[in-house]
Amino acid sequence: MPVKGKKTFNDSAIEQAVTSILFDAEGLVPAIAQQHDSGEVLMMAWMNADSVAETLRSGRVCYYSRSRQTLWRKGEKSGQTQSLVDFRIDCDGDTVLLQVDQLGVACHTGRRNCFFNAIRDDGVAIIADVEIYPDELYKP
Amino acid sequence: MPVKGKKTFNDSAIEQAVTSILFDAEGLVPAIAQQHDSGEVLMMAWMNADSVAETLRSGRVCYYSRSRQTLWRKGEKSGQTQSLVDFRIDCDGDTVLLQVDQLGVACHTGRRNCFFNAIRDDGVAIIADVEIYPDELYKP
Numbered sequence: 001m002p003v004k005g006k007k008t009f010n011d012s013a014i015e016q017a018v019t020s021i022l023f024d025a026e027g028l029v030p031a032i033a034q035q036h037d038s039g040e041v042l043m044m045a046w047m048n049a050d051s052v053a054e055t056l057r058s059g060r061v062c063y064y065s066r067s068r069q070t071l072w073r074k075g076e077k078s079g080q081t082q083s084l085v086d087f088r089i090d091c092d093g094d095t096v097l098l099q100v101d102q103l104g105v106a107c108h109t110g111r112r113n114c115f116f117n118a119i120r121d122d123g124v125a126i127i128a129d130v131e132i133y134p135d136e137l138y139k140p
Numbered sequence: 141m142p143v144k145g146k147k148t149f150n151d152s153a154i155e156q157a158v159t160s161i162l163f164d165a166e167g168l169v170p171a172i173a174q175q176h177d178s179g180e181v182l183m184m185a186w187m188n189a190d191s192v193a194e195t196l197r198s199g200r201v202c203y204y205s206r207s208r209q210t211l212w213r214k215g216e217k218s219g220q221t222q223s224l225v226d227f228r229i230d231c232d233g234d235t236v237l238l239q240v241d242q243l244g245v246a247c248h249t250g251r252r253n254c255f256f257n258a259i260r261d262d263g264v265a266i267i268a269d270v271e272i273y274p275d276e277l278y279k280p
Contacts, residue, residue, distance in 0.1 A: 009259060009261065010261065012262075012263070013259055013260065013261055013262065013263055016259075016263040016264050017259045017263075017264060020257065020264050030170055030184060032172055032181060032184060034179075034181055038179065039174075039178065039179020039180065039181075040179065041172060041174055041179075041181065041237055043230070044170060044172060044230065044235040056259060086258060086259075087258065087259040088255040088256070088257060088258050088259075089255070089257040089258075089259075089264065090183070090184065090254040090255050090256075090257070091247050091248065091249050091251075091254045091256070091257075092254075093257075095183075095184040095254070095255075097181055097255040107231050108231065109231050111231075114230040114231045114232075114235070115228040115229070115230050115235075115237040116228070116230075116231065117160065117228060117229040117230070117231075117233075118226060118227065118228050118229075119149060119153055119156075119157045119196060119226075119227040119228075119229075120153065121149065121150065121153055122152075122153065123152070123153055123156040123157075124156050124157065124160050124229065
């Protein structure tokens, strides 16, 4: 069901999008999520054809969880949803860039984005604070 | 050999970086390249342990070419190099974010970035112009 205020597409555009993507041998494509206005790279996850179609149909980002082997509607447990702003495919068709509006935090650690480990002269440093504790994100 | 003005690291930091990355069954990790100041996502490619080490040692981005099965020093043929500004690893250790300074264009089509196919209501649209023609980039 389309989400009010999100970018959604009709069946014809969705079919063209899915056809344009070169899914790998496991039927997956890497998808980069970027906050549309700040440019912050939030996370990278995987999509299959069904999750691409659902994302474009609903305007809410849906990935494919390789560990759970099922559709992963981002934020379905944590509430930290991603609304679709723009859906891009790269030159080779084998990577997707999702420009999104992230509600709250993208990372399961409670940080805004997942790329908080930075190489420094003395090794690997954590450069971002936890904004919402995981206990709060994943209440029983 | 370190490149003047690029961010480079010593052997100890490089070893910690390589150890922190969870390479896949083929020894590869996806690497997103982002222009460090504008936030533009330029491309996604793959790295193996050797290319991670060379990138951190030289300050110039080196990927692994899956098609050619060899190290791919970005810009070695086209001259469109990427200087390393920051090297980040995600929460799970299975994706890398390279913040870089891209010289010229990142895409082999001659566009600034690879994500120029955008889904629109009537299908897939090309939203970026060619800035340098491939004939100029890849002279015999």
